[in-house]
Amino acid sequence: MPNIISLQTIKETLNAQIIVADSGLDDMIEHVYASDLMSDLLAFGKPNSILLTGLATKQAVISAHMAEFKGVVFVRGKLPKDNADKYARDKKIVLLSTQFDMYESCVRIYAAMSPGVLPTSATIEEQPPEHTLLSQDFHIQGRDFSNAGNVSTEIKEILKKIGIDSQISRRVAISTYEGELNVIMHANQGTARLIVSPTAIEVIIKDQGPGIPDIEMAMQEGFTTASEEMRAMGFGSGMGLPNINKNTDELRIESKINDGTTVYMKFNIEK
Amino acid sequence: MTVQELIKIMGLTPLSTFEDREVKGVFISDMVSDVMTAAKSGNLWLTIQTHKSIVSTANLADVSAVVITGGKKVPQETIDIASKYNIALLSSPLPTYTLAIKLHELGIEAE
Numbered sequence: 169m170p171n172i173i174s175l176q177t178i179k180e181t182l183n184a185q186i187i188v189a190d191s192g193l194d195d196m197i198e199h200v201y202a203s204d205l206m207s208d209l210l211a212f213g214k215p216n217s218i219l220l221t222g223l224a225t226k227q228a229v230i231s232a233h234m235a236e237f238k239g240v241v242f243v244r245g246k247l248p249k250d251n252a253d254k255y256a257r258d259k260k261i262v263l264l265s266t267q268f269d270m271y272e273s274c275v276r277i278y279a280a281m282s283p284g285v286l287p288t289s290a291t292i293e294e295q296p297p298e299h300t301l302l303s304q305d306f307h308i309q310g311r312d313f314s315n316a317g318n319v320s321t322e323i324k325e326i327l328k329k330i331g332i333d334s335q336i337s338r339r340v341a342i343s344t345y346e347g348e349l350n351v352i353m354h355a356n357q358g359t360a361r362l363i364v365s366p367t368a369i370e371v372i373i374k375d376q377g378p379g380i381p382d383i384e385m386a387m388q389e390g391f392t393t394a395s396e397e398m399r400a401m402g403f404g405s406g407m408g409l410p411n412i413n414k415n416t417d418e419l420r421i422e423s424k425i426n427d428g429t430t431v432y433m434k435f436n437i438e439k
Numbered sequence: 440m441t442v443q444e445l446i447k448i449m450g451l452t453p454l455s456t457f458e459d460r461e462v463k464g465v466f467i468s469d470m471v472s473d474v475m476t477a478a479k480s481g482n483l484w485l486t487i488q489t490h491k492s493i494v495s496t497a498n499l500a501d502v503s504a505v506v507i508t509g510g511k512k513v514p515q516e517t518i519d520i521a522s523k524y525n526i527a528l529l530s531s532p533l534p535t536y537t538l539a540i541k542l543h544e545l546g547i548e549a550e
Contacts, residue, residue: 200536201534202467202535202536203487203535204468204473204488205469205487205488208469208487208509212534220536222468222470222473223470244473244477269466269467269477270467270468270539271465271466271467271485271542274535274536275540278540389512390489390514399490402469402470405488
């Protein structure tokens with residue numbers, strides 16, 4: 169899409185109410201993504217996008233943050249539930265609410281988009297220092313949807329702090345989030361281990377869950393064993409493991425029925 | 440404009456058997472609860488949700504057709520149930536946003 173539009177223009181064209189915009193409305197948006205299924209967003213959403221969704225939950229905002237989106241618009245006048253606004257404020261995501269429905273919102277943003285010049289990238293890419301070496305463990309509480317995304321958010325913050333390239337940390341964040349959700353959906357508890365070396369980032373997610381009977385089948389897009397409740401939250405559409413596969417340089421899954429599953433993910437740091 | 444006309448103009452792929460009818464407006468959502476609440480009779484429903492529950496939702500909300508966007512693969516079970524209830528189930532390779540813009544350019548407005 170050659171056109172870009174500012175958050176300010178989007179706010180005006182949608183007559184939107186500002187819920188969170190502490191970081192201002194000057195950022196430019198390059199793509200629009202309209203969906204309520206968060207795994208799809210994590211698989212196909214592009215950075216510098218805005219998310220239009222009817223899913224007014226913290227999970228929607230976390231997904232947008234993982235995918236490096238600039239903002240989220242809740243359609244049909246929906247307002248944030250479960251501290252979605254607090255998360256957006258912490259992560260500097262702009263949160264708007266419009267009375268228009270999704271179709272009308274798409275059409276209005278498109279109409280307001282005028283041909284523009286893509287901003288030149290003024291950011292200097294920071295190289296991770298050679299001596300960076302880090303290993304940290306995180307606890308994942310199963311069945312606790314209210315805290316889903318906490319671990320991947322924390323890992324994303326750490327990678328940002330130590331200067332990992334945003335393209336790589338985005339892939340790590342998305343994969344870790346999907347892995348974290350799998351633990352929450354299926355197991356009572358689990359752990360995530362983050363290991364950073366000068367050449368690669370590794371994330372190992374281990375749970376004491378029911379195990380995966382057929383890993384090959386679980387890797388297929390659309391295959392799911394999630395409950396209706398999980399689907400209602402925009403998850404469990406069978407995109408989790410395929411999405412992890414797409415974002416990792418190396419993926420190994422070991423699983424034993426009634427014992428648990430270990431997902432080993434590796435992301436190479438290219439020089 | 441009818442569903443059959445729309446299929447021709449937009450290059451949509453019909454997946455189920457159905458009775459042709461008039462398209463009035465567009466509704467976008469992937470949550471069945473939202474469609475039940477807010478979609479209007481005759482709306483064209485765009486979604487990436489492919490679970491079989493979309494068929495009963497389409498039936499109850501009385502939408503004119505369901506378009507699965509982004510070229511998402513639709514389970515055979517969903518297609519079979521759609522054919523059984525004469526619900527038009529169509530497929531488009533375009534992402535939801537892009538298809539919405541094309542429908543707008545065709546002159547289909549929100550109802």
